[in-house]
Amino acid sequence: METATKRKAKKVEPVVSSPLVKYTLKAIIPTGPYANIQPEITVEAITLEEAHKFVMPYIDGLFKEYLNLSDRVKPKVTITVKNADSLDIRVPTQTEAHLKAMTAVDNSNSLEALNLIADRIARSEKLSPMEKLDLNLPLAFKREKIEARIKQDQEYRARLPEDESIVDDKVA
């Protein structure tokens, strides 16, 4: 059995190393108009060169991630030209307000109702500018359709003998 007196303590040799240099790299990354982030990374290394090599990939990564971020998150607009006279502009995602506006436009059948919807779309805070733009086309189509129907009714009434039906001009 080994006794405490027989046990020899191992002598730990002190490690002699060159003094470390402290290296701090600060970057200013613009994320959008009047906006930026300022990450700061500090490392300790033997040489400045070694520290710089270690830090730079992190800084590059941050640039890739955050540079002009606000520009990149804007919704993408797909424009498909079907033929010479029709243009299909779509917003990729449809919000509830956008869906409701589309339904209201589809179901309106009078100019008063359409004017009310158009006014509401213009004032809406739930719809994005892109969605408002997207709704212009169906609004214009619907207006054209209602105006054509009113014109057609007027022409029909003008052709009709007086006793065929009772149609009051004030309705149109």
Place this chain on the structure above:
Amino acid sequence: MKPVLPRGYLSWSQLNCWLTSPARYRKEYFENAGKVETRHMRYGKGIANLIEAGEHKKILPDLVLYEKPEFKIETVVVDIPTLSFLDTYDPTLNVFREYKTGKHPWTQQRVQKHDQLVFYATVLKWSIGKMPEYCDLDWLETVEDGATIKEDFWSERTGVIHVTGKIFSFRREFDERETERMEHLIIRTAEEISEAYIRYIDEI
């Protein structure tokens, strides 16, 4: 402010739908959910089409038709645009007839309470300046051969709906006070619909 209506006018079916169920009106006229239609209603429409085309004589030889079938009336009642179609109209006497199918028998009391007839009398008053003295409601007796057999939850065999050829006519006379009541009802309903419609649009 003039009421804003989704269709731009008020019809009897719109007025009745609003008074019966505003929620259903919202679905049908604001959201275009489609009208509720039973097979009895489809049958009624089929008969109306036969009458309009003049092909009803075999099954309904005694049906009285006036000079103008499916007579369209577009007029403004007080300040509310309306649209109506009378089943048949006699312009000389200024009277009309309304045809009804259905298994549930019509009675004089039921006819007196049926506001569709007062609605039509009111639109006639506003369009030609004279309220009709009366109208007739013709019930085209309808039966269903063979009772509906429900085999289980998922399948049921239904009977065949058809008119018997018997027609029960009920005369309904109008009073000026009734058309005045209807005018108030039309205005009130149009305003209620308009308010609900503006609220619906405000949700955008």
